[in-house]
Amino acid sequence: MRNVEEQTKAGCPHRNSCPMFELFDTADQLNYWKQRYCNSEYSRCARHQSMCAGEQPPAHLLPSGRLLRLG
Ligand code: SF4
Secondary structure: OOOHHHHHHHOOOOOOOOHHHHHHHHOHHHHHHHHHHHOOOHHHOHHHHHHHOOOOOOOOEOOOOOEOOOO
């Protein structure tokens, strides 16, 4: 099993299936989330925690646990 530092370097294991990751990639103002969570502290991400618990998080759930407001 990889240690925490190696896991953090690899980034979130949900990046290929998480719709938020794709959104963070397309909008410059959302890049903060990708750098803060997806590429580093993903274990603190509310979406990650929800998926690891076997749940399907709401589509607009941000890593912080708040909902993204569009428009
Ligand atoms: S938003 Fe959360 S679950 Fe989705 S890729 Fe980023 S860290 Fe992983």
